[in-house]
Amino acid sequence: MARAKLESKWGYVSPGGILRYPEEPPFPVKEYDAHYDHIFEMMEELEAKGEILIYRITEEHQPIPVYTSTGRIKLIPTNKLWHHKSCGQCGNIPGYPASLFWFMNKFGLDYLNEPHQTSCTAWNYHGSGTSNPVALAAVWLRNMHQAWKTGYYPLIHCGTSFGSYKETREQLIMNKELRDAVKPILKKLGRLTEDGRIVIPQEIVHYSEWVHAMRYRIKELYEKEGKAKGIDVSNVRVAIHNACHTYKMIADDYPYDPEVYNGQRPAASTAVIKALGAQVVDYSTWYDCCGFGFRHILTEREFTRSMAIQRKLKVIAEEVKADVIITHDTGCTTTFEKNQWIGKAHGMYYPVAVMSDVMFAALACGAHPFKVVQLYWNCSHYEPLLEKMGITNWRELKKEWEDTVKYISELEKAGKYDELMEFFKEYDLYEPYSRTSTGKPRASATSNMPLFKS
Amino acid sequence: MDVSGDWNLIILPRVINDYDLDFAKEVMSLPEGKTMIQCYQCSYCTASCPVHNYWDERYNSRHFIHLARLGLIDELQKRADVMWRCVSCHKCTHRCPKGVLVEEVLKAILKTMAKKGLIDEYPSKKFDKFFTESVLEYGRIEDGELLFGWIEKQGYNVVKDPILKKPIPFLGETPEWLKQLVMKPIKSMNISFLVLNAKHMLFHPRTKNWNKFKQVLRKVVQEEGGLT
Amino acid sequence: MAKSVLVIGGGPAGLGAARILGKLGIPTILVEKEDRLGGNPILNHYHTLIPRKLKPEQVLGPYIKEVESNPNVQVKLKTELTACEGEPGSYKVTLSNGETHEVGAIVVAKGFEHFDPRRKGELGYGLYPDVITNLELEQMFSREGRLYRPSNGQLPKRVAFVFCVGSRDRQLGVTNVHCCRYGCALSGLQAMEIKQHYPDVDVFCYYMDVRTYGTWEYPFYWAPQEQYGVRYVRGRIAGITYSPADGRLRVKHEDTIVQRPAEVPMDLVVLVLGMEPSAGTKKVAKILGLAQDPDSKFLVPSEESGSNIISNKPGIFIAGACKGPIDIESSLAEGEAAGAEAAAFVGAKVTV
Ligand SMILES: Cc1cc2nc3c(=O)[nH]c(=O)nc-3n(C[C@H](O)[C@H](O)[C@H](O)COP(=O)(O)OP(=O)(O)OC[C@H]3O[C@@H](n4cnc5c(N)ncnc54)[C@H](O)[C@@H]3O)c2cc1C
Ligand code: SF4
Numbered sequence A: 001m002a003r004a005k006l007e008s009k010w011g012y013v014s015p016g017g018i019l020r021y022p023e024e025p026p027f028p029v030k031e032y033d034a035h036y037d038h039i040f041e042m043m044e045e046l047e048a049k050g051e052i053l054i055y056r057i058t059e060e061h062q063p064i065p066v067y068t069s070t071g072r073i074k075l076i077p078t079n080k081l082w083h084h085k086s087c088g089q090c091g092n093i094p095g096y097p098a099s100l101f102w103f104m105n106k107f108g109l110d111y112l113n114e115p116h117q118t119s120c121t122a123w124n125y126h127g128s129g130t131s132n133p134v135a136l137a138a139v140w141l142r143n144m145h146q147a148w149k150t151g152y153y154p155l156i157h158c159g160t161s162f163g164s165y166k167e168t169r170e171q172l173i174m175n176k177e178l179r180d181a182v183k184p185i186l187k188k189l190g191r192l193t194e195d196g197r198i199v200i201p202q203e204i205v206h207y208s209e210w211v212h213a214m215r216y217r218i219k220e221l222y223e224k225e226g227k228a229k230g231i232d233v234s235n236v237r238v239a240i241h242n243a244c245h246t247y248k249m250i251a252d253d254y255p256y257d258p259e260v261y262n263g264q265r266p267a268a269s270t271a272v273i274k275a276l277g278a279q280v281v282d283y284s285t286w287y288d289c290c291g292f293g294f295r296h297i298l299t300e301r302e303f304t305r306s307m308a309i310q311r312k313l314k315v316i317a318e319e320v321k322a323d324v325i326i327t328h329d330t331g332c333t334t335t336f337e338k339n340q341w342i343g344k345a346h347g348m349y350y351p352v353a354v355m356s357d358v359m360f361a362a363l364a365c366g367a368h369p370f371k372v373v374q375l376y377w378n379c380s381h382y383e384p385l386l387e388k389m390g391i392t393n394w395r396e397l398k399k400e401w402e403d404t405v406k407y408i409s410e411l412e413k414a415g416k417y418d419e420l421m422e423f424f425k426e427y428d429l430y431e432p433y434s435r436t437s438t439g440k441p442r443a444s445a446t447s448n449m450p451l452f453k454s
Numbered sequence B: 001m002d003v004s005g006d007w008n009l010i011i012l013p014r015v016i017n018d019y020d021l022d023f024a025k026e027v028m029s030l031p032e033g034k035t036m037i038q039c040y041q042c043s044y045c046t047a048s049c050p051v052h053n054y055w056d057e058r059y060n061s062r063h064f065i066h067l068a069r070l071g072l073i074d075e076l077q078k079r080a081d082v083m084w085r086c087v088s089c090h091k092c093t094h095r096c097p098k099g100v101l102v103e104e105v106l107k108a109i110l111k112t113m114a115k116k117g118l119i120d121e122y123p124s125k126k127f128d129k130f131f132t133e134s135v136l137e138y139g140r141i142e143d144g145e146l147l148f149g150w151i152e153k154q155g156y157n158v159v160k161d162p163i164l165k166k167p168i169p170f171l172g173e174t175p176e177w178l179k180q181l182v183m184k185p186i187k188s189m190n191i192s193f194l195v196l197n198a199k200h201m202l203f204h205p206r207t208k209n210w211n212k213f214k215q216v217l218r219k220v221v222q223e224e225g226g227l228t
Numbered sequence C: 001m002a003k004s005v006l007v008i009g010g011g012p013a014g015l016g017a018a019r020i021l022g023k024l025g026i027p028t029i030l031v032e033k034e035d036r037l038g039g040n041p042i043l044n045h046y047h048t049l050i051p052r053k054l055k056p057e058q059v060l061g062p063y064i065k066e067v068e069s070n071p072n073v074q075v076k077l078k079t080e081l082t083a084c085e086g087e088p089g090s091y092k093v094t095l096s097n098g099e100t101h102e103v104g105a106i107v108v109a110k111g112f113e114h115f116d117p118r119r120k121g122e123l124g125y126g127l128y129p130d131v132i133t134n135l136e137l138e139q140m141f142s143r144e145g146r147l148y149r150p151s152n153g154q155l156p157k158r159v160a161f162v163f164c165v166g167s168r169d170r171q172l173g174v175t176n177v178h179c180c181r182y183g184c185a186l187s188g189l190q191a192m193e194i195k196q197h198y199p200d201v202d203v204f205c206y207y208m209d210v211r212t213y214g215t216w217e218y219p220f221y222w223a224p225q226e227q228y229g230v231r232y233v234r235g236r237i238a239g240i241t242y243s244p245a246d247g248r249l250r251v252k253h254e255d256t257i258v259q260r261p262a263e264v265p266m267d268l269v270v271l272v273l274g275m276e277p278s279a280g281t282k283k284v285a286k287i288l289g290l291a292q293d294p295d296s297k298f299l300v301p302s303e304e305s306g307s308n309i310i311s312n313k314p315g316i317f318i319a320g321a322c323k324g325p326i327d328i329e330s331s332l333a334e335g336e337a338a339g340a341e342a343a344a345f346v347g348a349k350v351t352v
């Protein structure tokens, strides 16, 4: 195929335009001749043959280019996004997606918070190995088809979904058997295009890539609104934990940047923390996994907690005394959070705040620590961090949130749903239920489906 | 549900965090340990070694050398139960393509470990001591006493003669294997030989003038470090 | 008079070719991109060379002198080949200084480039000052004459050599799967040099295989161990990190003999760099239509010929590291062979 014959990939643009390289390497890239990148050309070929439809990123999505580890230009759509949520995130760390929605509202971006989506099922796959490539591909393509139908571009919240989708796409492009196996399933589900093609997105995009691409706008917001509230993160010591499934799974397809360790380590999260002016501290086990381990968190937690405590929390405490560990995935965040307490019983207590990049950024930009970032769900000590960030009035803010919850539950108990809806209109809460693909506005927050039901 | 069964477990990392390089220095400061430095881990020695081949694959001369050179003490200790098993056949030394005096080096490693209290004294050394004591006592090897004295040390209830307080063969508890071992040849043995042996067992003959000589010898052996 | 010969590249291989051509009385043009002759060993200030433990000037100095003083050889520094037309036996070549020449044969000796270890992010080169390359260690010796940790200027207590960086590695794509050939031996030499001057420094070599082939086995593998106590540990270093707690680096690997993971503290870590075809080699392959290995992009000899200096183009000969990793002695010898072949090709009548 075309790529293999190229003298140099720099400055190259594929015939269909979805594979692009800058004129010069942006940093010393790992591969001169990236075998993974080649799948973009293969996608173009499959599209020309009528097998697939590439769901393209257009002007409407206001894309921002970033570099991957191979030096490829990856377009990150920033507008008109279809939020593909994470199972563990919404339940365990609701402030995580909420912070992301908050930013999108702040920036006036259009998005769809879609209930018609399924889990990626990759947790099952990694946890027990009982799934298989065909099933994973079917689930993924079903979700992508749904996004495509709505015209909103998929933004994937979960690191594992993101990694799994990247891997599934590669397998699908490389293996005709797989495409042939998955097509009849999609047909039955009504998830092919009218002319019988599979819908495959041009780029698979993780929310942390969105945060990365938007880091300068986030910084602007911080300067304008966060600092006005007396927030200052310049003294905050931040240890970064990069999630395995974002950057080690299909390692060629994740952002790298000359400003982040000379392009030698994944850029997302680190770059936004740096843009905000906080201190990124390096520690010796930065590359280690958190211990979550899918199966392990369910059935072999002694591994999870031992790994989290000894390979991460202890090292971070002893080597760099970070104020916060910043993550960009669901599993790592919960693992670091919830396992601190077990260490206490073993004389291995290394307290540190834990949250995702977008939560930290939202706090820095002045988001409400409880209403939006929902830190009350955290069990690690986040209070010293808030103090250090200059959010010294957190006690009042907490009280305000508690009063609000009380008020809402009173209204709910009394069955005053109309009043409740009026209240939500005024209440400065993020607005995740803005629209669904059925076109009905706020389908979820109605009297038959109250938002807070105990 | 916790399938693993232990909610309260913490697993400690099995990462090697450092080397103890002084250990190797000590081994190589011994004359018999010097050639350890030459080993390039080809495993010619281990492949040849009868103990590795027929006893326990954890007995591995090449591996011991690697562990000793980096000073991975905990790994050496994991093998402490087999490390004494060398039969001193010297096949290893005979074969080594790098001229390592393997058998000697292994002894140097053991000696260093013992000196540092990293390994229990090896069982055969206990017998050696007992053996030496017997020789020092009588100026000769007293078979019966050696055998039954050793059996007593192994925890058997032997019967002792009231005067000399030495075990009387076969009167007390005797291990089954020993009975069988002895019964077979006894049937075909010359009666006068048996009588002689029985006499020796009871009367413990000594080398002439042994008492004087014994003191000198004990002193010399002690100075040579032979009694420790 | 015989037609002239163009030699491209003034490293060991190019020098070998130009020297023999000059000696045979063939008019020779030697173009070198840099401002001096000698190739990587001279340009990059190597310290002591395997296998004879001589300085680059001692090995290559006489060649440079001979080439520069031979009236048959025109040395053109800071010059490159930009175009080539014509037939075997009469190539019309254009140089970057605007000159054109007609030559009967060409010797290509454009050499190699050092692997850029920043492409292996997990090794922390460029992030931690005490992670250096073996080239930088050579230069530390040759320029400063002492061993130190760049982070604090002090003598390291422990030094680790990390073999095969940028070699034998499919993570880097298909381009770097070859063995560098010199790395194991040079590390043995560098390790011995460290021990000679600083006997108390502990030196470790982390390897997958030790490839000190041929007669290099004793001087560069056995001697470092037996005479200097250099320790060899089998296991590829999978990551280098830094612990702010003690200011030392950690080399992460599995000791494959013990079958246990290890993260051992080190004060200085030396990356043993692989070799890649130089940019010039890739460029000239295009201009001259030379066959390249599709993966590594090194030049490959003609399939019909048993000799590895005969290219796929009649009248064009290839020598040295542009064909793949090689040592200096062999580069010189290949250059000489290629020069002699070129002389024969242009029909030189040699009388002794
Ligand atoms: C760190 C290191 C240490 C080494 N140490 C030893 C050692 O101790 N002993 C040993 O035997 N080998 C050693 N080697 C290998 C040795 O460097 C090579 O064998 C040798 O340099 C190869 O010679 P060469 O002439 O083929 O290539 P090079 O030395 O690379 O010379 C090529 C020349 O061509 C020039 N050139 C490139 N492109 C162009 C162009 N477009 N136009 C004109 N000129 C061009 C270059 O500037 C250069 O002068 C070492 C290698 C490395 C990486
Ligand atoms: S034979 Fe010699 S060199 Fe080989 S492993 Fe044994 S001691 Fe080492």
Ligand code: SF4
Residues within 6 Å of the ligand: B045, B048, B049, B050, B051, B052, B061, B085, B086, B087, B088, B089, B090, B091, B092, B093, B102, B103, B106
């Ligand atoms: S001397 Fe010991 S280590 Fe050597 S081969 Fe014989 S039994 Fe094995």
Ligand code: SF4
Residues within 6 Å of the ligand: C163, C164, C165, C167, C168, C178, C179, C180, C181, C182, C183, C184, C185, C209, C210, C211, C272
């Ligand atoms: S010569 Fe040694 S260091 Fe170089 S690639 Fe080969 S094995 Fe690795």
